[in-house]
Amino acid sequence: MKLCHVGIRRLLIVGVFVTVIVVLQCCWTTYYSVLHADGSSVAFPVELSISGTSEEEGVGVFRSRANNVTFASHSKDYASKKEADLDRELDSDGGGIILNNFKVGNHEDAVYSFTQKIPKYADLSKSDMLLAVENPSNTSRIQSVEMEPQLLKSHLSMLNSKHKKGNLSTRSRLVWPTSIAHMNSLLLQSSNSASVRPKWSSRRDRELFAAKLEIENARVISNFPGLYAPIFRDVSKFSRSYELMERKLKVFIYREGAKPIFHQPKMRGIYASEGWFMKLMEGNKRFIARDPQKAHLFYLPFSSKMLRVALSNRKKMEQYLEKYVELIAGRYRFWNRTGGADHFLVACHDWASHITRQPMKDSIRCLCNSNVAKGFQIGKDTTLPVTYIHSMMDPLRGFAGKPPSERSILAFFAGSMHGYLRPILLKHWENEEADMKIIGPMSRDLEGKKMYMKYMNSSKYCVCARGYEVHTPRIIEAIFSECVPVIISDNYVPPLFEILKWEAFSVFVREKDIPSLKNILLSIPEEKYLALHLGVKKVQQHFLWHKVPVKYDLFHMILHAIWNNRLYHIRPR
Structure with missing residues (x-):
């Protein structure tokens, strides 16, 4: 009898195993047929993940993760050449733009040698050198569909050879695209949500909450000098919010981190936005708080572009930022109070959204790559415009502005x-x-x-x-x-x-x-x-960027977007 039961169990296990294999084969066959259909039924993934490549860095070929470039040498000449290579393949074929009343200096200078010996940090590793303190302070939803490189190549080959004019709707079978109307809805939902409750009370939180109430009760005015109301969601609230930002906002900038990744803005090329903001923020007197106790926001001043030049590997870049967060969290108490919710970063490299997603997940991320299918959170994160800067004397040369x-x-x-x-x-x-x-x-x-x-x-x-x-x-x-x-x-x-x-x-x-x-x-x-x-x-x-920021320009608008998102997620204890 026991032998009979054992036999039956074995038959049942084998039957289940065979059934699972058959189901998997059927699913794979269906998926394979969708990918290899003709142009009328091609399934286009929301995001084709191309490791080691970006819109600005590409050289006309796709590289797999296995082909990520690593530095054989971090010499001065090599680093300079690498940085120049990153800017060489430009997305735009047109002239340079968005630069007002400022002559961009020569930023093709060599990057600091990553292996040079610094006596002060002689016992530290290369990564530790870049993270080390220069002027230490004693104050204490949808995941994208990623394709394997081989599948990606065959997919693009199919597009070039087989694609016909017709219906592209099958792309939405993988992930339904987020429309502008849905984004507006997500923004409204976000404004009604709250951030992480701080571990202890702060006077600055109370000041922000009071400012939030003032903005929500702003008097409706139809005419604002210097502002065109139809292009704003609510020009009355914006005007009041901007006024309060100018009057109240104080930002503390961490001094940790060595150049070139920290505190060295790069102001030319496709990633220039992060460099311009860094330069103007660190040189600003109105908004900077020397005492972190008086700050409403905390700026993490690193360059995602220079991080890419230095490390050239997404996983290493993410680990590097984790180490940076551990450093400032161990040295100051402000990160631990909110889990980083009152901290912000400004980064333009394509990989910035990925490498900051875990170590800085609760922070306000100002990103060029603002993709809601890759973890960008509307209402918490904000979008950094891609402003392609050339070394031109005339900022708007070539732009005719015809009627x-x-x-x-x-x-x-x-x-x-x-x-x-x-x-x-x-x-x-x-x-x-x-x-x-x-x-x-x-x-x-x-x-x-x-x-x-x-x-x-x-x-x-x-x-x-x-x-x-x-x-x-x-x-x-x-x-x-x-x-x-x-x-x-x-x-x-x-x-x-x-x-x-x-x-x-x-x-x-x-x-x-x-x-x-x-x-x-x-x-x-x-x-x-x-x-x-x-x-x-x-x-x-x-x-517009300006050498000396002016009212309502891009520097102020980016800072206001960060201020705005913090206000609407403030949760005083």
């Missing part, structure tokens, strides 16, 4: 084929319509740059299609050429989203609607287009 009557081209796009989306855009619209100038890479010589600017200045709409990641400098370029941005980048949260009403000066098109792009643009009434064009002109001032 609508002189813009004969309906839509324009030109650029390298970074990522999965741009080849699709060209597949549908390259050389298809006379009034749709949708082309690939343009020449980088002077003539090519002039032609690029001519098209931007002569177009009603400028297509801002995502590259390897969701962000692109074309959005700001379009604004400064007074060309209405057409943002095609699912899950991208646009800059200053908490404050600005982007629907008032831009158009959002879902990636799956690329085949209908022209019809969408033609369906916009002339009256609506003129309103969008006016909004673009009025929002320009909020995206």
Whole structure:
């Protein structure tokens, strides 16, 4: 009898095992067929994860995780060459922008040698040297779908060879894209939520909470000097909030960390936004608190770009930041009070969203790569604009700002084929319509740059299609050429989203609607287009950098976005 029971059990186990194998094979067959279908049924993942590559760093090939570049030497010459390489492959074919009344110095200088001997830190490792204190203070939701490199290559090959014009909707089978309307809803939900309750009471928390109440009860005013109300979500609240920020906000900047990763801003190239903010923040007298006891916010002043140059590996970069957090948490008591909720960082490198997701998960992250499908939290985190800075004397050279009557081209796009989306855009619209100038890479010589600017200045709409990641400098370029941005980048949260009403000066098109792009643009009434064009002109001032910051410029708007997000998540004890 016992033998009979044993036999039956064995048969049941074998049966279950065989059933599981059959089910798995069926699932894999279905998934495989979707990926290898023809162009009418291609499943496009929300994010094609390309380790070691970014929209700005790419060189036309995709590299797998196994091919991440590591430094054989951290010599001065090698580090300088590496930094130059990171800026060489540029997303934009046009001229430089967003620089007012300031001559950018020569920032092609060599990076500090990472192996040079510093007697003061002779017993420390290389990473410890970079984290060591220079001026020590005695004061105490959706995860993206990542494809394996081999699958990614076959996917792109399929797009180039088999893709036909048709329905792109099957991409949403993997992760449903977040629309601008849903983002607005998430922002509203976020403003009604609360942050981590601090471990002990703080006078600064009470000051912030009082400011929050003042803003919520702000008197409604229709006319504000220097502000154009239609481009704001609530211009009355913004004006009151900005006024209180100027009057009350104090920021403590940690002095820990050695250059070049800390306290050394890089102010040219695709990642210049983080460098400009660092320079202007550290040189600011109005907002800086020398005594951390008087600070409402705490700035973590590292450069994600220089971290990438130094370490060249995402896992090592994340571990490095974990070590940095441990350092400041052990030396000061402020991080532990809120778990970092009153701390903020400003970072533009593509990998910054990944490497800060764990060590700084409760902090306010100001990121260029603001992808809600990769952990970016609307309402807590805020978007850093990608402002591509060249060493030009004239900040807006080439941007003509033509009136609508002189813009004969309906839509324009030109650029390298970074990522999965741009080849699709060209597949549908390259050389298809006379009034749709949708082309690939343009020449980088002077003539090519002039032609690029001519098209931007002569177009009603400028297509801002995502590259390897969701962000692109074309959005700001379009604004400064007074060309209405057409943002095609699912899950991208646009800059200053908490404050600005982007629907008032831009158009959002879902990636799956690329085949209908022209019809969408033609369906916009002339009256609506003129309103969008006016909004673009009025929002320009909020995206300008200045050597000495001025009211409502980009430095102040970024700082205000951080202040705003902290206010709406303040939870006094």
